[in-house]
Amino acid sequence: MPASRPHPDHPAVICTVDVVLLTLSAGQLQVVLHQRPQEPFAGSWALPGGYIHAQRDESAWHAAARVLQDKAGIVSPYLEQLATYAGPRRDPRGWSVSIVYFALVPEDLLPPDRPGLKRFAVSSLPRLAFDHRDIVELAVARVRSKSQYSSLPVYLCGDQMTLPQLQAVYEAVLGEPVNKVSFRRKIEELGMLEPVEGAQETGQAHRPAQIYRLKPAFQRTLSVVPRGLNA
Amino acid sequence: MPASRPHPDHPAVICTVDVVLLTLSAGQLQVVLHQRPQEPFAGSWALPGGYIHAQRDESAWHAAARVLQDKAGIVSPYLEQLATYAGPRRDPRGWSVSIVYFALVPEDLLPPDRPGLKRFAVSSLPRLAFDHRDIVELAVARVRSKSQYSSLPVYLCGDQMTLPQLQAVYEAVLGEPVNKVSFRRKIEELGMLEPVEGAQETGQAHRPAQIYRLKPAFQRTLSVVPRGLNA
DNA sequence: GGAATAGTGTCTCTAAGACAGTATCTA
DNA sequence: TAGATACTGTCTTAGAGACACTATTCC
Numbered sequence A, B: 001m002p003a004s005r006p007h008p009d010h011p012a013v014i015c016t017v018d019v020v021l022l023t024l025s026a027g028q029l030q031v032v033l034h035q036r037p038q039e040p041f042a043g044s045w046a047l048p049g050g051y052i053h054a055q056r057d058e059s060a061w062h063a064a065a066r067v068l069q070d071k072a073g074i075v076s077p078y079l080e081q082l083a084t085y086a087g088p089r090r091d092p093r094g095w096s097v098s099i100v101y102f103a104l105v106p107e108d109l110l111p112p113d114r115p116g117l118k119r120f121a122v123s124s125l126p127r128l129a130f131d132h133r134d135i136v137e138l139a140v141a142r143v144r145s146k147s148q149y150s151s152l153p154v155y156l157c158g159d160q161m162t163l164p165q166l167q168a169v170y171e172a173v174l175g176e177p178v179n180k181v182s183f184r185r186k187i188e189e190l191g192m193l194e195p196v197e198g199a200q201e202t203g204q205a206h207r208p209a210q211i212y213r214l215k216p217a218f219q220r221t222l223s224v225v226p227r228g229l230n231a
Numbered sequence C: 001g002g003a004a005t006a007g008t009g010t011c012t013c014t015a016a017g018a019c020a021g022t023a024t025c026t027a
Numbered sequence D: 001t002a003g004a005t006a007c008t009g010t011c012t013t014a015g016a017g018a019c020a021c022t023a024t025t026c027c
Helices: A060-072 A132-147 A152-156 A163-174 A180-190 B060-072 B132-147 B152-156 B163-174 B180-190
Strands: A014-025 A028-035 A049-051 A078-087 A096-104 A117-121 A160-162 A193-201 A209-214 B014-025 B028-035 B049-051 B078-087 B096-104 B117-121 B160-162 B193-201 B209-214
Touching: A014 A060, A014 A132, A014 A152, A014 A163, A028 A132, A028 A163, A049 A060, A060 A078, A060 A096, A060 B078, A078 A132, A078 B060, A078 B078, A096 A132, A096 A152, A096 B096, A132 A152, A132 A163, A152 A163, A160 A163, A160 A193, A163 A180, A163 A209, B014 B060, B014 B132, B014 B152, B014 B163, B028 B132, B028 B163, B049 B060, B060 B078, B060 B096, B078 B132, B096 B132, B096 B152, B132 B152, B132 B163, B152 B163, B160 B163, B160 B193, B163 B180, B163 B209
Parallel strands: A014 A096, B014 B096
Antiparallel strands: A014 A028, A014 A049, A028 A117, A078 A096, A160 A209, A193 A209, B014 B028, B014 B049, B028 B117, B078 B096, B160 B209, B193 B209
């Protein structure tokens, strides 16, 4: 960090946050994109994002949370920093910095698609503005990677779930089947779920599944195991 | 990313890069710090860093590389993005963004300590300026974590090394002993080293060790294994 | 030859995966 | 009762660690 000049005489860089908002729908990882109303890239789909508001934002995390609330009405999701993209050519308006976060939300907390805000399967993205396709791909890779050894995918579920449901979520995120016995051993080892006493998923023509919920201590915190699912 | 205004009317944020420059010396992970000549935090030790130069820097990575070259004379080290710290209170001059990189270099590429530039063991840091202590601790945690399943520590070695030397480097980074047989299996699996034909470390009163070098394909690229050293 | 460390073969132990059994619901 | 899926016990298999043995150097 430099020693001189409170506000340097270097030309200002454009300083923004962008959010890769991910959800699981119909067994597919999907990303919520926003259609740009203006140049540059008018009409293209892009990540929801915005300038940092130096007067209001307490941190880059808070700026990302504000963007999510403004553009998608989402409050207090799981929101983690992904990476920062910066350079002179990614935005035609000038040297730009984008601090990128990713968020995971259960499908039922998302607003329905509307003009200018739409979900896309990450496996078939449209043409995206700026370098946003690279960013989405990095976010998906990060989520897949962390899902192998952590409780990250629980943030794609509602607050209660059965183990078969959670296993299906892991399988959708990882893109491959998971051994049932090993999966249950891992979840036990992660120690983040507790059974909801007496609550079972009824109404189906087979043995009902026990319903679990996140222990309060893990509401905002990941749990990790030393060895992953070996997927 | 916002739709409006090429250069927004929001007050400019201070936009910098900082580098956590790490090396291994006397079996200890050490960080190179720079003594601030001016306010704020005049006289305190801080990470080497500097403003982004929008006229010259091709990217944040290039800005970090430039800082390393200017302040420590280091060229083309292993340099990876760590995280971005941002907020209104971390720098008394205003809302600031610091894109932080970490670098690993062999000890013999470092310039010797001089007034204003000094190495500190990461286990006994002095009082640091800004939030730089948190940043160093995150960098060390990241390096430890990645070392469990990747070839990251080879960048702390010179271009040639023996397996016992490399094992000692891993043990110093991880802070605990590593099983020799497992270690050699992992290195074999990583597939990044090749023996230097006929080259052995001589001069010691025991069987000489084979000398290895990084395969050219891995000069700038990490190699990873699915399961780590289980340390 | 002795001391020291390099390098390797192999056994043990832990953890992941496969498989099959029992449990419990609806129709 | 038949069919379906939840859940669990246990065997198999793969990989990590422990241990010991051989190899090669200097003194």
